[in-house]
Amino acid sequence: MDMLKGDIESRQGQTTTLLPDDLVVDIMSRLPLKSFCRFKCVCRSWFAFSSDPHHRQRLPRTPSGLLYQKRLLGTSIHLARLPSSDRDIDTTLSFVPCSVYPLKIKDVSNGLLLSYRKGNTHAEISNAIVCNPATEEWMALPDTHPGPTVTRSHLRLCFDPQWSQHFYVFNSEWGLIPTGGFKAEVKVFFSEDSTWSNCLCEIHDAFWGGSVFVNGVLYVQHVWAHYLLALDAPNTCSQLINDRTIQLPGFPNKPEKFDCPDGCLCQSSGVLCYAQQELDGCMMRIWSLEGSDRWVVKHRLSMNGVFGREMLLRTDNRGAWYFDYDIVAFDLERELVIVVDRITHKVFSVSVGTGKLSKIRDDIQRPLGYYYVPYYCKFPALAR
Known part of the structure; x- marks a missing residue:
């Protein structure tokens, strides 16, 4: 061990002769972010890997924070930064040409953004772009020529670098059917x-609620029922998309006299996860999906006293109960949950391990937020 330590110290800024660089990077890329941040202090060579542009795209990525946009038309995209976030990324997307309207953020998936170049969220698909703020690359999506029966179009950006180096965009074209209800292609x-x-x-x-893409499967929440639609990403030769439904854990999103968002989806280490407050709001449970339809509780986080108050339920003018905080995003690898305090209009991160609260930003009116983790790899399909 003393000989190895001496070899490490003597080769300042270089890797040891025991392992080739690519193998060291491959090992370090499998570490959780918390372990990587600790181990990169072992020697100068390991620290150098974390800043090398070639290796950096394979190593655990540091989250930047929460991308959000105020609901008023014409507002720009903002980033509520985490304390350890990168500060050299243009999250305002100034590198994307924009003529009349500012970009309207629509979806985020593992560092890639889907935006509209018009203020109208139901704009033609030809006005949609996919971009990577970390590399300042972008492309416009070609139009699919939606038919006249379409009442709305929902685009979902799907990218999982652990599964594929290509991204997908799922387009659900919704329309009314004569017998009542909806139908989507x-x-x-x-x-x-x-x-x-x-x-x-x-x-x-x-099915046009929250969504997440994990291991080649797009999971989309139902708007009011307590279950998910799972869509398998097809290959270019497929004629049909495999689909199935999965029941969510916890309680339904609208029990009698209770009005609340139906939890929050995310992925952690390639596994679908779901977080939801318990009925009194004082506890939060986080599940992971094991197998095709079995949910297992991974964490139970106390929210008692986190905001400096004990009562976390309130009633509106109709007498319906609601939580006074929303779960916007969570990340089990980084052990944090991002919440919006609906009383003070502030965004906080909560440590899963300690329950400690850290303020991210003030004066946010319940934004539509997207958890953003930069991705530094370049895409051949995207043009600078």
Whole structure:
């Protein structure tokens, strides 16, 4: 051990002769962020890996914070930064050409952003772009020519670098059916060949809630029912998209006289996770999906006294109960939950391990927020 230590110290800024650089980087890329931040202080060579542009894209990534945009038309994109975030990334997207309207953020997936170049969220798909703020690359999506029966179009950006180096965009074109209710046809854009697929999937229920993409599967929450739609990412030769539904754990989002958002989805180490307050709001549970449909409780986080008050439930003017804080995002690898205090209009991060509260930003009117972790790899499909 003393000989190894001496070798490390003598080769300042270089890796040891025991392992090749690529193998060291591969090992370090499998570490959780917390362990990596501790181990990179072992020697100068390991610290150098964390700043090397070639290796950095494979190492654990530091989250920047919460991307949000105020609901008023014409407002710009903002970043509520975490204390350890990178500060050299243009999250305002000034590198994307924009003529009349500012960009409107629509979705975020593992460092890539989907935005509209018009203020209208139901704009034609030809006004949508996908970009990477970390590398300042972007591309406009080609139009799928939606038919006249379409009442709204929902785009979902899907990118998981641990599963594929290509991204997808799922387009759900919703319309009314004569017997009542909704019907949607789903098409998929492939960045690999920059085309929309001919594969189709028909949906006959209101799945346009929150979503997350994990290991090649897009999970979308139902608007009011307590379950998910799971869509498998097809290949370019597929004609159909496999789909199934999964019951969510916890309680339904609208029990009698109770009005609250239906929890929050995320991924952690390639596993789908779900967080939701308990009925009194004083506890938060976080589950992981084990297998195809079994939910296992991973954490139970006390929120008692976190905001300096004991009562975390309130009633509106109709007498309906609601939580006075929302779960916006969470990250089990970084052991944090991001919440918005609806009373003080502040964004906080809460430590899963200690329950400690850290303020991120003031004066936010319940933003539509997206958890942002930069991705430094370049995409051939995106043009600078």
